[in-house]
Amino acid sequence: MKHLKICPKCHSDLKLHSDGKTQYCNICKYWTKVGTARLDSIMIYG
Secondary structure, X not given: OOOOOEOOOOOOXXXXXXXXXXXXXXXXXXXXXXXXXXXXXXXXXX
């Protein structure tokens, strides 16, 4: 399964959690499930 390598919020490296199901960022505390990207922290202006 594909996973993100760079945090979409702060652009640092994402780490894989020991459970193998989640990824997290040590810098901004962003987290997501492997194979997905959480969009709740991204603001969309129209």
